[in-house]
Amino acid sequence: MKAFSIDVPALVLCGDHDLVVAPEDTAELADLLPWAEPGRVEGPAHSVLAEGGESVLDMVVEFLDPHE
Numbered sequence: 001m002k003a004f005s006i007d008v009p010a011l012v013l014c015g016d017h018d019l020v021v022a023p024e025d026t027a028e029l030a031d032l033l034p035w036a037e038p039g040r041v042e043g044p045a046h047s048v049l050a051e052g053g054e055s056v057l058d059m060v061v062e063f064l065d066p067h068e
Contacts, residue, residue, distance in 0.1 A: 009035040011063040015044030015051065037063060 010033050014026035023040060030038035039059050044051035052059075 006033055007035065009037070009063070011039060011060065012036050013039045013041060013048045013052075013056065013059065015041050015046060015048045017043065017045045018048075020046040039063075 010030075012026055012030040012033070014021060014023045016023065018026075026040075027038055030036040041048050041052045041056055041059070044056075048056055
């Protein structure tokens with residue numbers, strides 16, 4: 001993946017119980033993207049969107065609001 005070629009805002013989320021992708025790896029990806037905002041969700045494992053509930057929805061809405 002050519003992370004440097006992504007030049008739009010990106011929300012990079014990880015669950016704090018993810019056993020597939022370490023939170024450090026997610027943070028590293030966010031560091032590589034020029035417009036990335038990292039987010040760590042308490043509770044979910046790898047399926048952050050499916051397991052995160054209202055907290056993930058709130059993070060996504062907060063991220064998207066200024067990018068309208």
